[in-house]
Amino acid sequence: MMGLFQELVAIQREIYLAxxxxxxxxxxxxNWSLLVAYLPMGILFGAVHALTPGHSKAVFATYGNDRERA
Structure with a gap:
């Protein structure tokens, strides 16, 4: 699972730099047309960023696993 997160972070870094x-x-x-052309990149960056660790996903995953064990 950590390999997936590391891959997502690497992708996020590449998108951010580009x-x-x-x-x-x-x-x-x-040139405003350049900005409009690059907006989809910003959307992609946000989507990939939302999949990376943080944003309380780890807390929810841990909480869910602990409840299943109880």
Missing amino acids: FADRIGDFAKTG
């Missing part, structure tokens, strides 16, 4: 470069392009040119 998105940061594209936002830099927008900042340099001020």
